[in-house]
Amino acid sequence: MSGFTRDSRYYGDRLVYEALLSKWSRYHARCRCGNNWITQHAEPAGFTVVRRGSGFVALTGPGLTEDVDESRLTANALWEAVTGEKGTQAWFEPVRTIDRSEKAEAARKTAAPRPNRQPQARTTTTKNEPITDKQLRYLTTLITKASKDRFNAEFAAAIKGTTVKPRGPQERTMQAVKRLTKPAARKLITGLLT
Ligand SMILES: [Zn+2]
Structure with a gap:
């Protein structure tokens, strides 16, 4: 990208x-x-x-x-x-x-040679991480550029297969966005950008 x-x-x-x-x-x-x-x-x-x-x-x-x-x-x-x-x-x-700090590099080194180490546990943690402040700020900007239909379609696509519930009929856009997990938010950003 x-x-x-x-x-x-x-x-x-x-x-x-x-x-x-x-x-x-x-x-x-x-x-x-x-x-x-x-x-x-x-x-x-x-x-x-x-x-x-x-x-x-x-x-x-x-x-x-x-x-x-x-x-x-x-x-x-x-x-x-x-x-x-x-x-x-x-x-x-x-x-x-x-992040090229010593700590981040060390984490990368230990992770790299053994990619199969506890894959399930790792995925689960990342999967349920909440949307970050940075993602939220970015989405706030992106949303103003997208039509309501476009947003709804991309939101539905982003949460597919996740534990995030679909947008409620009365739910405001930002309320729905705030419920996203980090990976779902990433998917929504990519969706709205392409
Ligand atoms: Zn040319």
Whole structure:
């Protein structure tokens, strides 16, 4: 998934935008130049490639990750460089921060070699975790962009197969959202974004 990321292992303290290549190549199809969008558009527009991974490229640059208000992040600057059209993204993206503290890294190391260690117990805990404050804030923004029907459809899809009860006929949107579990909230966010 494309998105704004902080990961001290790869980027130091820089904010970067990790662009999903399949998605951005599709956006670039609007341009019809047939060239590589990174070297032909992104770099000439002032963006810098700071890392290439499998399927994504991490970029920094003006209006994207530099000179920006971090509570109002959009990919409009890159969109304009790549498509030649004005960016119209009106919702703001969150920053995904990868925790590289010693504690988090140690936890990752112990978890990695033995993926089958108590899988049931682990899943159950995560499954029932309540929606986080960050998710709640983000959903508050996303909901204002979605129609009532769209929201209801995505809500129903997000809670499918979970213990979260369907939205009641009189229940207000935010009441329903507050009842979500962390994974269901994540699913709802993804649903509303696509
Ligand atoms: Zn082009």
